[in-house]
Every structure is written in C-alpha cells, then in structure tokens.
Amino acid sequence: MIGIAEIAGALVLGGVLLEVVADASGTVRRRLFEAQRQRVALDLFRARVGADLAAIRREQEQREVAWEGFRKFRIDRKVMEAEDICSFYFTPHDRMPLPRFRPGQFLTFQLRVPGQPRPVIRCYSLSDSPERREYYRCTIKRLPPPRDKPETLPGLASSFFHECSEGDLIDVRAPAGNFCLDLNSDRPVVLIGGGIGLTPVLSMLNAICDANIPRETWFFYGVRNRHEHAMYEHLKNIAAHHPNIHLVICYSNPTESCALGSDYNVHGWVSVDLFKQMLPSNNYEFYICGPPAMMESVTQGLREWGVPDADVHFEAFGPATVKRQAPAAAPDAAPAQAFKISFARSGKAIDWEGEDDSILEFAKKHGIAMSSGCRAGNCGTCETAVREGSVKYLLETGHKPTERSCLPCVAVPAGDLVLDA
C-alpha cells in the first residue's frame, strides 16, 4: 500500500519534474529564439557587407581607371533612334579599360567645330547601363533653330555630332555629375524623361534591368508622337521581360498613324495628375529630366502632392531650366543687391544690380570674354579665379571648382567681387 509520505514524495518529484520540463522547454524556446535572432542578424550583416563591398568595388573600379582632362575616343557606331535623334557608341582610342560610371552621369566633350574660333564644350548624358563595359553611349538630338528665329544657325555641337562619321576621334572628359540613381537602394522609383531628357533616366532604367534588380520601377516618357519616340523597341522589350518595370508612354500630339495602347498609353503630357491616377501612393523616389516647362510643372506638382524635396531629383540640360529652378534650389541665394564686380584682366568694374541670372550672363552682357560650356555648373569650362570676395551658387554644381575659383555660369556675387577675367 502506498503511504501518504510516498504520495507526497511522488507529488514533490512530479512538481520538480514538471518544473524541469518547463524550464527545459523555456530554455529550448529561448535558445531557438536566440539562434533565430542571430541568424537574422547574420543575414542582415551579410547583406550589408555585400552591399558595402559592391559599393567599394564600384568606387575602386571608378577610381582605378578614371582619367584627368580629355581622352581620345573613337565614334565606333552611330544608330538613329528617332527623327533627329542619334546614339553614338564611343570606345577609347587607347583601348584601356573604361571607368564604371553611375547611371545618370554625363560626359563632357571638347569639339573642334569648323568655323568656330575656339573649341566648343558640351555635356551629354550617358544613355546606357554602366554594366556595358566595352563602350560609352550618348544619345544626341540635333537642335534646329528656334521656331521664331528660323534664320539662326542650328545647334552647333549637336549638328556637328550628327555630321560626324564612324571612326572619327573626339576629346572626352571622364563621367561626372550628381544626378545619379543609387543602385544599392531598394526604394520604389519613378523615372521621368521628357523629349531628349530621356537619356539619363534611360541609363538608370537599363542599369536596373541589366543588374536584374527587382526594384519597383515606373518609367514615364513624354514625347510629341511616334516620330520623336526614341528606343521604341528597346523599351517595349524591357516592359515585356521585367515584371517590376511599369512603362507609361505619353504622346502630347499623336498623329493618325500613332496607335493608342500599342505605341503609347496616354494622350497628354507627363503630369502629377497622371501619377496620382497610376501610382498606388506618392511614396517613391522621383528622377526627372526634360524640357523646362515639364520640369517646372512636375517638380512643383510633386511638392504640392506632399513628396519631400529629398525624394525629388532633377537635372537641367541647359541654362533656361537653371534659371527657372534657381529660386527653389537656393533659398539662400544672394538677394537682389548692388555689388561691384571687378574684372581685373579686362580692367572693368561694373555694378551688379541683381538683374542677371549669373555672373557669366552679366559678364557677356558687358562685353567681357569668358569661356563657357554647359552653362549648368557641370563642365567646368567657365572656372575663373576669384581674387577677392566670394560667390553663392544657384544650384549644386556637378563640377567642383578648385579653392579660390568659381563657376560664373551658375554663381552670383555674395558681395563685392574681383575676378581674374
């Protein structure tokens, strides 16, 4: 017969056993949780290290083979992409490797245009993916004279390029510019190209596709009609093979032969109203390049839609856009105040009344010779030594001037100024 003491003993033993089991399962659970936590941390660590290493490798590759000044390139191939739009494939004449560029960057060219007293300097965006290591490609639109001035000459550099032949040699500066897509980010992105402003955002799109990055990507491309629609087959192909890419083609002025639903998706301009209809939210990074009117309306519309400025990146192709964007880009720009600008070598001292958009424009108006290229702070052609005083910039410059020098094409005086010009 089992006595009370034995029952009590068994109960105590059972309780201890239960505690041990409970303890053990708690410990197991804790250990499992700890192991899982460590695995997640390790995965995160691995991903971070992987991304850091990739970024370091890219930077190293860029540094290893980037060049100073101008390097000779051969026009290897010319491919017409649409009416008056031609792609140029450049290969280095020295056959040395090409530095990797960041999608959105541009090249600066120094051209010897017949009849021009000085070399002509112009910037053109790289239009293909940085994964294509054997060539650089730029896509250039030949600029006709303005509609209201048909008697003027067509665009100097763009016409020169279109008239070049395969095999011709051209002087090129290394890729530069800060309007770049971060390929290490996985934030959903909206790429917007208007007209020939397609080029830098096309490079970004091609980079995402070439690297098979599953990042949600919207690509809005606005042109007048099928005649101006560059990269027609290429874009269709991308949309067909990459489920993460959403392509929206807008024709503002379609002709009868343009097919809605096949050639283009929207009759109208690229606009923020269109984004509101098509995008699930405004939580995207936006990259915009296009004609001044489009850039102005889209950047303004995005601000009104509540998109933070930090998520809106844009690039101007010319001085007109710079003028329009200046007040928004530089709230601390010099107030319209009278300063004296002295041009030491020309022996002129003139009052700056704040009416001109840049020191370059002011100098040209007063007959002072100053070289200039892109007129957007990117090529460095106008770099001028500052003897006294300082300047303020109207936007972030792609080219960084050396200490005690400035870029008059996008600068205004911060006070009285003496320039070496």
Ligand SMILES: Cc1cc2nc3c(=O)[nH]c(=O)nc-3n(C[C@H](O)[C@H](O)[C@H](O)COP(=O)(O)OP(=O)(O)OC[C@H]3O[C@@H](n4cnc5c(N)ncnc54)[C@H](O)[C@@H]3O)c2cc1C
């Ligand atoms: C960072 C950056 C990237 C760029 N990327 C590209 C790109 O990928 N593709 C591209 O095609 N362009 C691009 N551009 C624009 C390019 O650099 C040139 O500005 C463009 O090709 C025009 O240069 P041009 O020498 O042909 O024309 P310009 O000779 O500078 O003339 C410009 C216009 O002015 C007109 N004109 C000439 N004289 C007069 C006059 N007296 N009065 C009124 N009008 C006149 C011309 O007919 C022409 O329409 C980019 C610019 C920048 C800054």
